[in-house]
Amino acid sequence: MGYRIIKRAFDIVFSLVVIAVLLVPSLLLCLAIRLESPGCPIYSQKRVGRIGRNGEVETFEMYKFRSMHADADECLANLQEFNEADGPLFKIKDDPRVTRIGRFIRKHSIDELPQFVNCFL
Template identity: 45%
Template sequence: MEKHSNIYSNFYLTVKRLFDIAASLFALLITLPLTLVVSLCIYLDDRGPIFYTQERIGKDGKPFRIYKFRSMCQNADAKKKELTEQNEVNGAMFKMSNDPRVTRVGCFIRRHSIDELPQLINVLLGNMTVVGPRPPLPEEVDQYSQHDKERLKVKPGCTGLWQVSGRNSLDFDEMVELDIDYIEHACLLLDMKICFKTVWIMIYPNEAY
């Protein structure tokens, strides 16, 4: 893959931001009926909050609040400590293929990545972009090596290269390398390819958890 420097150029960043605004507004509009149905299902499932917010680390290590549809039980963060030893991913991430905290509705919306639709609000606010590295948790960043911190040079994204290159079958080191590879080769064409692949994966999911 040819190496580009567009990720740091004013032209690329300007066009990318314009695309972020247009794409997120369009996506939020056309998915409004789906949003209403999902919101109702989440509420009826356990009468809990519809949305879930969490602190993540963005560009240059700056924290922000990320928005998602709630896909887990209401005390999921407290239960996470009990499941640490069952982590299936190496490095500074936590993943379980059969996480007991995931609700019935959550299982479906996570499989189709519907739980991440509210992140488009983060895109509009400017603390995320449509395509970029995964936004890490503060405790994950605390475990980062200097090499891993390369991921923090750009805005985190709703989707990215590793999400369309194996999803959760990848380990942490592979995810980091794909994110850094994206940063080094970012261009509008690559962004478009990742967006189209993301839509395909949402319709025909594979190994999403």
């Protein structure tokens, strides 16, 4: 129990520091994403979390910088025949839905930085 409290305190403090340090660069990146492709620069998706106290699976909103055009989810059906992965995963080597900025932020995993908000919450 003590470990969980200390770990949660560390997660909150560390994520708060990262969010504060990266606030201005993140705002500039949001502006760049918005200029290249209209729409919200932050993409959110429901993900499965852990099993709650009541035994049910809890979900949470996962946040990322948007690396695709705003209508990427709607275009997915038209690209299904090019899928290179099995199962529920969808993967195309040169996905036409990815923006120029999106390629860069994916390559350097910058698109994942808003997940510190998930740690903070």
